Amino acid sequence: MNISDRSFVSRGEIAYSENKNEIKTISGGYLVCEDGICRGAYAELPEQYAMLPIYNYGKQLIVPGMTDLHTHAPQYSFRGIGMDAELLEWLNTYTFPEESKYADIEYARKAYNYFAEDLRRSFTTRAVVFGTIHNEATIELMNMLENTGVVTYVGKVNMDRNGGENLQEQSAEASIKATEDWLMAIDGRYENTMPILTPRFVPSCSDELLNLIGKLADSRNLRIQSHLSENKSEIAWVRELVPNSTSYANAYELFGNMGTAERPTIMAHCVYSDEKEMEILKKHGAYIAHCADSNMNLTSGIAPVRKFIDAGINVGLGTDVAAGSSMNMLKTILITLQASKMYYRLVDTDVKQLTFEEVFFIATEGGGRYFGKVGAFKEGYEFDAVIIDDGKMFSTRDMSIRERIERMCYNDADVVIMDKFVKGRQIYGKL
Amino acid sequence: MNISDRSFVSRGEIAYSENKNEIKTISGGYLVCEDGICRGAYAELPEQYAMLPIYNYGKQLIVPGMTDLHTHAPQYSFRGIGMDAELLEWLNTYTFPEESKYADIEYARKAYNYFAEDLRRSFTTRAVVFGTIHNEATIELMNMLENTGVVTYVGKVNMDRNGGENLQEQSAEASIKATEDWLMAIDGRYENTMPILTPRFVPSCSDELLNLIGKLADSRNLRIQSHLSENKSEIAWVRELVPNSTSYANAYELFGNMGTAERPTIMAHCVYSDEKEMEILKKHGAYIAHCADSNMNLTSGIAPVRKFIDAGINVGLGTDVAAGSSMNMLKTILITLQASKMYYRLVDTDVKQLTFEEVFFIATEGGGRYFGKVGAFKEGYEFDAVIIDDGKMFSTRDMSIRERIERMCYNDADVVIMDKFVKGRQIYGKL
Numbered sequence: 029m030n031i032s033d034r035s036f037v038s039r040g041e042i043a044y045s046e047n048k049n050e051i052k053t054i055s056g057g058y059l060v061c062e063d064g065i066c067r068g069a070y071a072e073l074p075e076q077y078a079m080l081p082i083y084n085y086g087k088q089l090i091v092p093g094m095t096d097l098h099t100h101a102p103q104y105s106f107r108g109i110g111m112d113a114e115l116l117e118w119l120n121t122y123t124f125p126e127e128s129k130y131a132d133i134e135y136a137r138k139a140y141n142y143f144a145e146d147l148r149r150s151f152t153t154r155a156v157v158f159g160t161i162h163n164e165a166t167i168e169l170m171n172m173l174e175n176t177g178v179v180t181y182v183g184k185v186n187m188d189r190n191g192g193e194n195l196q197e198q199s200a201e202a203s204i205k206a207t208e209d210w211l212m213a214i215d216g217r218y219e220n221t222m223p224i225l226t227p228r229f230v231p232s233c234s235d236e237l238l239n240l241i242g243k244l245a246d247s248r249n250l251r252i253q254s255h256l257s258e259n260k261s262e263i264a265w266v267r268e269l270v271p272n273s274t275s276y277a278n279a280y281e282l283f284g285n286m287g288t289a290e291r292p293t294i295m296a297h298c299v300y301s302d303e304k305e306m307e308i309l310k311k312h313g314a315y316i317a318h319c320a321d322s323n324m325n326l327t328s329g330i331a332p333v334r335k336f337i338d339a340g341i342n343v344g345l346g347t348d349v350a351a352g353s354s355m356n357m358l359k360t361i362l363i364t365l366q367a368s369k370m371y372y373r374l375v376d377t378d379v380k381q382l383t384f385e386e387v388f389f390i391a392t393e394g395g396g397r398y399f400g401k402v403g404a405f406k407e408g409y410e411f412d413a414v415i416i417d418d419g420k421m422f423s424t425r426d427m428s429i430r431e432r433i434e435r436m437c438y439n440d441a442d443v444v445i446m447d448k449f450v451k452g453r454q455i456y457g458k459l
Numbered sequence: 460m461n462i463s464d465r466s467f468v469s470r471g472e473i474a475y476s477e478n479k480n481e482i483k484t485i486s487g488g489y490l491v492c493e494d495g496i497c498r499g500a501y502a503e504l505p506e507q508y509a510m511l512p513i514y515n516y517g518k519q520l521i522v523p524g525m526t527d528l529h530t531h532a533p534q535y536s537f538r539g540i541g542m543d544a545e546l547l548e549w550l551n552t553y554t555f556p557e558e559s560k561y562a563d564i565e566y567a568r569k570a571y572n573y574f575a576e577d578l579r580r581s582f583t584t585r586a587v588v589f590g591t592i593h594n595e596a597t598i599e600l601m602n603m604l605e606n607t608g609v610v611t612y613v614g615k616v617n618m619d620r621n622g623g624e625n626l627q628e629q630s631a632e633a634s635i636k637a638t639e640d641w642l643m644a645i646d647g648r649y650e651n652t653m654p655i656l657t658p659r660f661v662p663s664c665s666d667e668l669l670n671l672i673g674k675l676a677d678s679r680n681l682r683i684q685s686h687l688s689e690n691k692s693e694i695a696w697v698r699e700l701v702p703n704s705t706s707y708a709n710a711y712e713l714f715g716n717m718g719t720a721e722r723p724t725i726m727a728h729c730v731y732s733d734e735k736e737m738e739i740l741k742k743h744g745a746y747i748a749h750c751a752d753s754n755m756n757l758t759s760g761i762a763p764v765r766k767f768i769d770a771g772i773n774v775g776l777g778t779d780v781a782a783g784s785s786m787n788m789l790k791t792i793l794i795t796l797q798a799s800k801m802y803y804r805l806v807d808t809d810v811k812q813l814t815f816e817e818v819f820f821i822a823t824e825g826g827g828r829y830f831g832k833v834g835a836f837k838e839g840y841e842f843d844a845v846i847i848d849d850g851k852m853f854s855t856r857d858m859s860i861r862e863r864i865e866r867m868c869y870n871d872a873d874v875v876i877m878d879k880f881v882k883g884r885q886i887y888g889k890l
Contacts (some may be wrong), residue, residue: 105854108866112794112814126856135855142853144817146872325869326796327812329804353793353869362784364796365542366755370798373760374805381758383543423536424566425557437540438756438784443578 029083029459034064034452037077038409040085040415041429042069044092044405045389051431058082058088061411062453069405083413089432092403093153093412094357095395097417098253098296098346099171100158101182102127102136104143108353111325114261118326118351120192127160127185127195128365129417135313136165144172153412153450156181156253156317156346158226161197165208170214174221177455179399183226183253188237198239200450204244211248220450222251224294229255230266230279242284246443251291253317254280258297259328265430267454277305281312289313292398296346297322298336299329306339315342315398318390319322319361322348330371333364334379337386344395360421361437363364384434411452460514460890465495465883468508471516472860473500475836476820479598484860489513492842495883506876515843518844519877520863522844523834524584524843525788526826529684529727529748529777531589532613533558539784543754544580546690549782550806551623557590558616562656567596572611575603579696582788584843584881585830587612587684587748587777589657591748592628594641601645605652608886614657614684615641619668631668635675635702642679651881655725659699660686661710673715682722685711688736689728690759708736712743720744723829727777728753729767730760737770746829748771749821751798752791753782761802764795766808768817775820775826792822792868801848815865841851842883848875860870 052069060067060077067077103123106134108247110122130136147155157173157180159166166184173180175390186203188198197203198251211223227233227241257263257276260328265277272278277295281287286308295309296317310314336343345364347355354360368382382390402410418432422444427435436443448456473488483500491498492656497510541553557746561567561688578586588611590597595783597615604611604890617628617634628634642654676683688694688707697707704710708726711717717739718724724738727748740747748763769773776795778786785791800812813821827834833841849863851873858866867874879887 055669065602105856107854108869109858109862111865116871130857139855142855146853260608321797324800327800327804328803353866354872356872366590366752366794366797367801369755369758370761370801373758374801381543422561422577423538425536426574428538431540434542435784438539441785441787 029447030457031083031454035062035080035384037073037080037082038085038090038413039082041432042090043142043429043433044069045385045393048386048389050409051385051388051430053442055429059413061452064411066405066407066411068407075084083326087414087419089429091414091416091433092392092396092405092412093450094151094391095154095378095398095403095446096152096347097294097315097344097395097398098319098355099155099349099355101140101143101161102160102348103128105139107235111220111353112334115325115328116261119432121252124192124195130160130165133168134162135403137168140169140172140274142166144176146355147178149445150355151414151454152178152355153414154179154402155398155447156224156398157183159184160186161187161195163206163213166210166457170218170221174218177450177453179450181222181253182250183225184243185222186237187232188234189359200234200240203237204240207244225250225252227252227254227285230269230276231262234268235283238280238283238285242344244282245287246292247290251293252285253294254285254296256295256298256321257300257365258323259326260300263300264303264316266415275305275308277301277308279307286312286314292342294398296348297328297331299323299331302320306336306341306379309374310339310341313342315344317346318343318422319346319352319363320364321349321353322351322366324363325353326351330375332371333368333382342397343390343396345391356440357391358440358443359391359439361387376386388433388437398414413449415447418442460878462514462885463510465846466493466511468504468511468513469516469521470513470864471519471521472858473521473836474864475500476816476824479817479820482816482819482861482864483741486860490836490844492883493757495842497836497838497840497842499642502780505726508528520847520849520851520860521845522821522845522864523827523836524587524879524881525582525822526775526834527583527778527786527788528536528725528746528775528826528827528829529750530780530786532571533561533591534575534781536570537622537780541601542784544757546759547759548690555623555626561591561593561596564595564599567593571596571600571603576606578609578786579607580887581786581846581875582875583609584784584845585610585827585833586880587655587829592613592616592618592626594637594644597641598644601649601652606885608651608881610651610881612653612655612682612684614655616853617668617672618661618663619665621662622649622676631665631671634668635671638675656681656683657717658683658685661700662709666714669711669714669716675713676718676722679794682724683716684716685716686723687711687726687729688731689754690757691731691818694731706732706736706739708732712739717743720747723773725829727779728759728762730754730762732762737767737772741770741772744773746775749774749795750776750777750779751784751795752784753779755798756784757782761798761806761811763802764813774821775829776822785855788822788867788869789871789874792818819868841882844880845876846878848877849873
């Protein structure tokens, strides 16, 4: 459909997480959007909204947009290849050489256009994105993402060591200076595209650089994203690099990179985060971006998400392109479920596998909370919605909405996104 | 395209497994088909084939059709739901009630039509399929599969215990009598659709029934398919049911169900098959249908495929719909790779993860061998091919054919099947 107003009612087969253990469904329900804000989902349309235009999606599904808490835009160009390697080899063989190309703005423009367009037509309505160390390319990426209508945080990456001669800044000061230039260049420029400080990971950032980034975050009230405890070789390396830290998470903490509840840091992976690291993450109100697809592809391992949830740590999902090979959040949900089942079966039967309800929640409101009231069709939430036609998934069986939601995550063949809204604004329509 | 002859040359970006460690690629290559038989793939067209019509697929990929060694047609109707359960609960809650509906031929006709049509437009050119215990429905399924042009083995299922009142045959004799009736009804009826004896698994079949099936296989020169060592509760149950067996595999062996190299039995799963079971499988020339998607979904575990290969046991892949949620063999390849990586990481670092080359081989020629010379573009092989357009997978990077093949398996967004051939006959065309 083509919906230009930001106050309307959409009618259809509605599903969203009431809480992490319950998916609320309303068949033929009314979903109210007023000035981009959700006013609730109803079986009968409340009279006060009777004057709003109604768009009837019939048997199509209406679900919250999804939040991708961790992905690398410049890596999209080599998604799906080089997947027999592990992290450090993969970075040096595929990732760093590719990212160095983004010094060329023409190359960057072309590559980021593919990324932005595919993001626009994906299930994702909010994303937290790594760029490269290059200011010009990162600004171009932000321009394009702003045009998609997807709400994002985007980071110019900081690296002053171990990037090789083509992907490394000259010094900590030079890296910070470039970051400040970048911040100045984009200041006030976007409605939906926010900057986020992005020290790549400890091996890429000197103590001094991490320290300066922590200070910059404090003084400018900025958020930070990075990587944590993804791979055993990486963790051993960090131990050597920051010998005075008690853990990888503590290294970030020492340099003031762990953030606060108001400015939560996102840490991707946390595959090997133990109780000590979990305590640090919890204390700072950090978000874990769980990237199951990536963690399997690079033979990293499986993060114990159940433990994070039980400990009250914030968790969202990340596609982690291109260690994750796709920006498809439905596939990410599937692989998250499979990973969790294998953690239970192969690692620790005391850590119960995640339920479908839990993973659907994490993919929507769990990660969405990083952006505020986002990821559910509750009163006062920002109106992010995806309309899905699964009518070609033929079956003799009458499927409940709950079953159709589970099916689309386990099997997205013939799942078609029809319309997509962010903050009540339609940003994609198939027809 | 629309190709009606069975002798032709197709030109394009060709890839197939030369052996399990090498994918051979030819850019702008010529693939020769003569009367349905592959006469090789060439960089330059040999003169003796110069009179054949040439169909130019340009930059599209030409790969061998894939073999799905294990799937359940009647379960397709509930693919992708109920995936929080483990095997025995899942069978009783979802599977058996659904399969009992196939007593109704009208229901079966409708449901099997969806399965057959989706199979036709899939990457699969050969499949080994479970039906239900019902003769009429199974014959209807075979009629439909014959119409697709996909080459299949199809089994009327045998079950004389533990199926509940609605999905169980009255006795071993009644089950065998029904099987003989079924065989008689379809005798000589199909070109591409072969019967296969299908004792569901030991818990569903009395000793007597398994014994009679073994004898029937011998006297009629028929193959057998079943399930083996999928889940720990199932294995414990089998130990109780056949106390004189030394292992689950040995139970089938005792009753003459393990087949011979000429009539190889397919055993699905083998998640927990140890050295003793591997010896039995090897001795009989059996095929393991490795079903990684299913084994993760039902929290069964991960089969040590590397060990099977090293031991010289035949291995193919199975989608195992509906415990596997999709009949998409590319997704099955992805999940097989991820499973193998997690087995290495979480279970045993002495069991190296499978390479992409190995899994691509298993999906094509590995399983294809069950059907003879099938699954590669070698001289004398039956001509099964799929033409794939990945032109919408935009990237700034020049991708080699090998990279495009890996990418399509890790990320099948925008991978479009254009044409599909079985034994040189076009059975699907998008345009």
